[in-house]
């Protein structure tokens with residue numbers, strides 16, 4: 001086993017310095033809610049690889065499906081038909097109200113890039129091109145050139161100018177701004193229903209209704225980015241089911257493969273029809289291996305009622321966090337939906353709190369200076385939640 005010190009030295013010497021100084025640990029195995037480092041130290045994983053490990057670690061059904069498929073056929077090409085791909089497409093369409101077709105990509109950014117292309121192709125094919133894509137300030141949509149431009153945070157796009165044209169940002173949760181900006185030139189609005197990367201900020205119903213109504217009024221497409229909020233995390237398979245809206249395009253990734261890289265672009269029949277052979281493609285996307293993994297994830301969702309568990313445990317978790325004894329008023333707000341939870345610290349210090357939790361064997365994420373982000377596996381139990389809340393109570397009571 002390579003020593004942690006050696007791993008860090010090699011990383012610092014040979015890997016691009018895009019992640020800065022990482023948390024000094026190297027994980028080597030995991031089971032259920034727990035992940036273990038090279039020394040066998042155990043951590044409760046409340047981040048789940050940033051919303052990816054929806055089944056937790058080492059799920060037997062997922063491991064068996066990947067192993068079996070790997071022994072048969074890992075990859076062929078999208079030049080040929082693929083049984084796992086068509087099966088997974090059918091299953092996802094069945095789970096996504098209003099969606100009729102699916103395209104598989106390899107990541108969230110790539111799914112969103114496809115969504116942007118599809119929206120523009122939709123108007124181009126009608127002979128009435130529209131390029132304007134409206135997104136929200138503080139959103140996060142990915143790291144490709146188009147998706148960093150869609151992302152409403154300049155720090156992610158500034159060094160890469162010139163950026164693709166046609167992107168406009170509006171304040172999140174500002175219905176008046178949406179009504180003012182969305183017009184007959186708008187190609188699409190791309191929206192997260194809970195902004196994840198900027199601190200677990202749920203969209204208000206008024207804002208989402210205003211955006212949806214303005215899109216309908218002006219014939220613009222509504223793209224909902226469910227890359228972090230999808231896969232049952234908010235208590236329904238897709239968060240948009242809770243907002244009474246019907247998007248034209250939905251994107252999904254993260255938990256879809258339970259840790260195997262896969263993204264998906266879903267659309268209704270009319271919108272999907274804008275892509276004709278040659279317009280879009282991928283070498284790896286939706287190969288037999290990743291689709292076998294995703295099918296196993298969906299099987300486990302059904303067998304273990306994981307969307308219901310996310311809803312029940314999410315409610316329990318948020319209530320428990322709100323009831324924590326907090327004599328110094330460290331926590332100012334607990335927000336989120338289902339198992340997408342943000343703990344807001346009144347005086348900042350989220351990074352320090354994350355490290356304190358880490359030193360006690362809990363993995364969480366900090367966003368900005370004041371929010372702890374929790375995106376645990378959907379298998380989490382009341383006992384896990386109680387355990388974490390006890391530790392947090394001890395730390396903030398000091």
Ligand SMILES: Cc1ncc(COP(=O)(O)O)c(C=O)c1O
Nearest residue numbers: 107108109140141142196227228
């Ligand atoms: C809402 C949202 N969209 C897009 C992305 C980009 O996904 P990926 O990192 O898989 O490209 C993320 C990743 O955090 C996300 O949270």
